[in-house]
Amino acid sequence: MADKQYKALIIDDHPLISEAYKSAFHKITKEDPSISFKIDVANDCDTAYDFIKQYAKNSDTIDIIFLDISLPPSKDGKILSGEDLGLKINQLIPDSKIIVSTTFNDNYRVHSIFKSINPDGFLIKNDITPKELVTAIKALISGAPYYSITVMKMLRSQVSNDMLLDDIDRKILYELSIGTKMKELPHIVLLSINAIEKRKRHLKHVFDVKSTEDRELIHSAKEKGFI
């Protein structure tokens, strides 16, 4: 097996976490010296974006990118989170493999990240142990996707509930679940209040909720893994 060096980019605002990822890479190299990693670390959106642009300029790809979702926005305000950064990566260096690593574990966010970035790996930080981290990196570099246990559960539950909810439905449910007021909703989902009400009635019908109170609806949606 020829020596192979992989290019890796760690995007996380916590240096502690970056170090942990680095340790994982070192562990792999230590176990199998033929595999080595060229590791770059970015602690904020701007740095990360610079790296991405650099690779794009050289028409190069990154073999593995650890992408945290909750990051402080870039200075110009164009990149607000890891999700935006993920989109940039897909756009600039599309062959790169992304492994999302986030503390978010709510179904809606996970689902929306799947929808927008479609990462090769998805880790919920709390799920993983050092061993799993190593497994995830190995899977990624071998070309297989890797999802941590919570993500897996969610995907499974969605498959088992064959409800047809579009993104807007999900967004409405999500916003309601975090206590967004009805009158604020039109600004967020960009629909008229009547349209939102209509969707809600439909959602209540789908989730078989009789009460007019939203609480029941949210409760039901949560149970079924939509939020």
Next chain:
Amino acid sequence: MKILAKYLTITVYILFSYLLLSCSDTKQIKTHDPVEIKDSISIWIKNSRIKTNSLIQKKNNLSKAYNNLNLKPNDKYKTKNLSIVAYRYYELKDTLLFQKINKETQELAYQLKDSFTIADTHWSLADYYNHREIYEKSYFHYKEAYIFFEKIDKEYQTARMLFAMAFIKGRYRDYSGSEVLTIKAIEKFKKLNNYKWLYSSYNQLAILQNDIQEYDKSILYHKKALVFFNKIKSKNKKYLSSYNNMGSSYFKKGNYSKALKYYNIDLKKDNNMIDYARILNNRAYCKIFLNDTINVKRDLFEALRIRDSIGNQASVMVSKINISDYFKYIKDTTNALKYVKEANFIAQKIKNGSNYLNSLKKLAVLDIKNSKKYLERYIQFSDSLSTAERKVQNKFTRIEFETDEHIEESKRLSEQTIIISITSVGLILILSLAYFLRTQKSKNEKLVLEAEQQKANEQVYLLTLEQQAIIEEERVQERNRISEELHDGVLGRLFGTRVGLGFLDFDASEETQKQHESFLEELQEIEKEIRDVSHKLSNNFSADQINFSTLIKQLLKTNSTTGNFKHQVSFDEQIAWKNISQLIKINIYRVVQESLQNIVKSAHAKNVILDFSIKSTTLVVLLKDDGVGFNIKKAKKGIGIKNMKSRIKKLKGRLEIESKMEQGTSITIEIPVTN
């Protein structure tokens, strides 16, 4: 002016030649009740009346009676006879003795309070002054006599007094006053069937009408007077030239031929010389207007001759004016001027105002050279005459007023009490009305104040809600912030630390390695817990709004404890409380609160049911109790129910109360909402 002042006291009597009513008529008719012949005094008095006796004999008899009477004890008999004696002296033209005895008698009568004699003496005095043409004094005494006669209900005498007073008033051209008095007199004479005086009264009335130029009325009264005249049975009835008078009325009306006819009727009668002269003169004068001068001059001068011979200056003056007119008619200006000048002179002499004026006017026409002078004198005198007349009239009124005063006193007192009671009742009414208005106003003010307070309360409530919402939001934000901090910050670092620790290679016993592993797992558990806490913190849904149903439940619970009743609340799940405006919620809350308070206060209910439901777009609230109920009609006016109704009405809703005694009350509220 001095001359004018003199005229004040004189008669302003319009001496139309036909006017027959003379002073002597009223005066000499005074008669006394026949006294018993038996006692000597009445015999002496009677003797004084015997016409065949000489004046000295008459006087002797009277003085005997007087001296004898003075010896008698003071009683009504004495005063009555004294009064007769006094009047007899007056009739015998011994005015000194008359005045003396009459005065004594009157004083005595006043002492004895003998109303009849008081009145009688006044009457005598009135006659005396009337004869002397001192009419004011005369009027005063007639009035006094009238009052005292009226006191003792002497109808005949009071009627006589009224007639006399009317006569005097007529002389001073107070025609309406005179008419009133005459009519009063007529009423009394009618009661007494006294045709003689009815004739005189109607005659007087007719003359008054003539004076105010109501000729038709005057003729009517004359005819009436004649009816009464024909009823008089007494032989010595006195005829008052009624036809002559009627003739004059027709003459004044311009119906000369008819006037002539009537004059002719009277001329055929048996007249005394004065009347004959008057009628003769009138007829001749009338003929001039019929352009018939035959015998006119003769008749006019015949009348003048008779009048001259009698020495009645007034009638001579009238004759002369008429003769002047005759000369004027036949265009003999010199003679016309001569006679009118003579008439004018007499008028001035006897102080006859109206004929003085009349002659002045004629002089102004005839004496063209001095016309202006006469006219000026005419105007000046005319003015002062009317002033003088007015003064005299006022004087009469004053006399009447002063004497009326004590009669009217009691009347006035009763009137006063009536006025006082009316005003006090009115005052009480006004005051009570004012009080009523005031209380109403303050009530209204109170209501307005209450309404304002209520509004303020509601605003405070709304503000509180808003404030609470803001606080709640702040809290939510704060919780979200903490949640985020935990999630992103703490959790991330913990994760980093854990993984870092996991990759740490160190030589240790297997035991230690295991321990290391378990610590890592423990850390992972902590991470989970932190995440759960973070999630719970950010799961704000349950606390997003102040819950209306919770408030209602709380309200019912509190009231049920105080009112000691069981309660049951149900909410239709279809109701989207979130979408129902705060205003509706507040008002429903208040109405329910008020109703519950009523239930606690007076219903003595055992069970209370509160139900919220929705029918399409109408929110229906039903509150039922099984208490004692109340009378809705009475309670409708109460502030509580009014308030509740107005609250719901403002929301375009409807509030209905049904209550039956001993069967409880149910309140239904229906409010349109957009669900």
